[in-house]
Amino acid sequence: MPTEKGPKERLYWLMRLLLDNEIEASNFCDEFYATYxxxxxxxxxxxxxxxxxxxxxxxxxxxxxxxxxINYPNVYVTEHEIRKxxxxxxxxxxx
Numbered sequence: 001m002p003t004e005k006g007p008k009e010r011l012y013w014l015m016r017l018l019l020d021n022e023i024e025a026s027n028f029c030d031e032f033y034a035t036y037x038x039x040x041x042x043x044x045x046x047x048x049x050x051x052x053x054x055x056x057x058x059x060x061x062x063x064x065x066x067x068x069x070i071n072y073p074n075v076y077v078t079e080h081e082i083r084k085x086x087x088x089x090x091x092x093x094x095x
Contacts, residue, residue: 007040011052012093015086025079029059051089058085 005013014032017023023031036056044052063069063076 008042029062
């Protein structure tokens with residue numbers, strides 16, 4: 001029987017799922033935000049805090065709709081931008 005992940009472990013798991021194409025970007029952003037903003041009660045390193053906060057903030061600006069991205073530049077972020085940020089975060093946090 002699998003053990004339940006704590007909130008911090010869940011954030012790392014979600015990031016790996018995104019990079020492994022096992023979760024859609026919109027679901028990732030929703031789940032990451034909910035976990036970080038509402039469930040997280042564990043201590044974080046200063047780097048984790050910075051990256052998790054940034055991913056949560058940028059994830060709240062994610063749109064999969066081309067019209068949003070064209071009509072409101074610098075308001076919404078793309079899936080590519082989210083993936084790039086998550087990849088950078090994992091490279092820094094796991095070293």
